[in-house]
Amino acid sequence: MKKIQFLFLILIVLLSCRKGNTSVDSKFYKQAREFRNSNNTDSAFHYYNLAKNDYLKENDSIGAAKSLVNMAIIQTKKGDFYGSIETSLEANNLLKKERDSTVRSTLASSFNNMAISSSFLQNYDESAQYYIKALQYANNGENKFIYYNNIGDVLILQRKTKLAERYLKLAILAKDSINYSRALNNLAKARYLEDKKYNPLPELYKALEIRTRLKDSLEQNSSFATISDYYESKDKNKALFFAKQLLTTAQKIKSSDDEIQALKRIISLDSIHYLMNFKRFNAINDSVQTARYKAKNQFAIIRFDVEKIKAQNAEKEVQLLYRNIGISAMALTLIGIFFWIRRRKKRLEQEKELLKQEKELEVKNTQLKMSKKVHDVVANGIYQVMTKIENQEHFDKEETLDELEFVYEKSRDISYEKSDSEEPVEFAEKIFKLINSFKSDHVNPFVRGNSLNIWNGVSDSTQNEVYQVIRELLVNMKKHSQASLVAFKFERKDDLIHIQYTDNGIGIQNEISYNNGLRNTVSRMETIHGQIIFDTQTEKGLKIYISFPAP
Incomplete structure (x- = not known):
């Protein structure tokens, strides 16, 4: 904690x-x-x-x-x-x-x-x-005991429990009750992780008693989390009890991070209310991630605004220095500037009118082009299938479905064609909106690692291929997988961008059947020198691993 x-x-x-x-x-x-x-x-x-x-x-x-x-x-x-x-x-x-x-x-x-x-x-x-x-x-005061404890806490997370004990034995010498209870809780945890036969409960309950007596809700949450983790493999009812104590206190002190930690435990311990708790977890986690994303941008804006004001003040000082010289020069050129502005204004109006006409013509051409594509690709394709059904008494149903899917793919490609006038949007945000658009009462998508720096330097063409692949996986999930939980994990590592897709659906039975959509995902990844791997060995659900070179 x-x-x-x-x-x-x-x-x-x-x-x-x-x-x-x-x-x-x-x-x-x-x-x-x-x-x-x-x-x-x-x-x-x-x-x-x-x-x-x-x-x-x-x-x-x-x-x-x-x-x-x-x-x-x-x-x-x-x-x-x-x-x-x-x-x-x-x-x-x-x-x-x-x-x-x-x-x-x-x-x-x-x-x-x-x-x-x-x-x-x-x-x-x-x-x-x-x-x-x-x-x-x-x-050499009490602060050193805080740092000893913090080092021990991190070492526990790394499973370096022996080394953690060395620092925590120093931390437990603290005279301050809060510092002592924190070190006591962590030392008991480290000893138990090192030796599963060790009984940490006396120290854990003692730390909780000190924290309760001091009415320190945040520190109590640390104890609730540790005790719940201890009981997880021994007594699930007790583990659930302390996880709920953690949740109640977190809600009381309005600690979203502690609520998330509590719900993670409750989800794994309370299978009856799994869906309800997962929805709560998802909502709180989304809220926290959104708040952190906004905070990052907000702090950058504040610092930028101050630097901007600083630069503006420096510029004003320079302007004051040269103002008198500028006034004299301006007096001599005012008449010439007047006529120049007048002539320039007329020219700009003409250029503006011409640009307007060009824009209107461009819009008409685009509409005509799109109409032609819809007619040639969609209408003709559908008509071809209709004719086949009408004229063939015994037609191949699977072949006909494939033809309809082909027409669907082409119509979808047309609908997603990018206009040159489209305003740029951060790719991370586009990916988030794409995945979130598949959220429903039956499907909960979850995204991790989709930060702005993941996509730094990635070209527009590569972004487009990745976008189409992710969209195809989501469409395939919606149509075939019967999944209720879908997760995407993004990571940039070793000069590669990795994307892991996971769902809890029916998975892929036997060999992979590559329909047009799945074939497209493979060819798109080959286009950007990447690869896509379908894990068919998973007992339940489906895992897909995507990787391609990072610039």
Whole structure:
């Protein structure tokens, strides 16, 4: 269980409560802190950005770095993990005097934040390295116990339980009750994972008792999750009970991440209410992913707007410098400009009218072209099939169905032809909308990894082939598979883009029968030097693996 809200609190305390700070808080920094304390993170991010620029003007690298780390923390809280790591790295580049106590504490907070983001991205090796870096710069107080525990927690996720125990034995020396209970919970978990005969329940229940006494709901959720996982293979009723406790508390404190973790457990433990819980999980997960996607764009816009204002102010200073010279020159050329503008305006109007006529002609030609294609391909094809049925008493039903499917494929290709005037749309968004368009009361599609950076550099022609292949798989699923769950996983690795399709339908019986649609998927992948593999060995459902070169 990632206790992100508590870790943010620790990070913010580290940054804002230092004594003997050599950097004086700017007015923007103070405003940012007020917004942050009132949980208005968007405004806080904006003012930290303004404070950073102010500090840089004054050559105050420490103040700028503190502002950046606070911005990075907010990004992590909102789910912009890659952006958060970039912002922390920007802060680290400003912190050169490592002997300075404020520099060291700021670096510790920055590396801790990078570790949290890396953990959410499941980059556990990097996360552990960043926690160790944070430990190097931490003071000798209670903060070190937090870092010891965090390192142990990540090592448990990597199944390096022996090494995790070493750090957690240090973390359990903490005097603070929250830090102690957290270390106790994780140490018991590590010992049990190392030795299945070990009984972790006394420590786990003790940690839960401390957290309950302190009324720390977030920490209680960590205990509920750990105990539920322990009972999963021993007593499913108890495992389900603690998973439901986790869900109830998560709803109470409005923690979407904890709700997702709870529902994952409940889905596997409560088969009777599987569909209801899966729908809840899907809705919450979609909401979280959408919020994180919006946050990423929002923070980028805020930083861009501030930089834009900064550039505009610099431009105004230059304009003021040359204004007097410009006025004198303008007075001499006003008459000439007047006549030039008049003549140019007339020419532009003529060009505009000509362009309008060309556009109208282009639209008519496009409509004519599309009408001709519909007539030649669709109408003629259907008429041919009708004639065959009418004139042949004993016609081949399978052959006739294949002919109709061919006409269907051609008509669909025409309907999806791209207009030159079509406004560009992010390919990741197009893929998401395509898959989501097949969502119904009977089918739940799920998408993972379809981020913007997956498609960086992929040509329009390749994007089109991939789009058509995915659409064909979805159509095939809708027509034949009887699936209720469909998942697409996107990944960019080793100079290849990988797409994994999975459904829980009836699968492919015996050998694959390549209809026109499936044949098209194979030929399309060959066109872009990729491959498509149908896994027919799966006991239930269907898995399809697609890969093609990434630029």
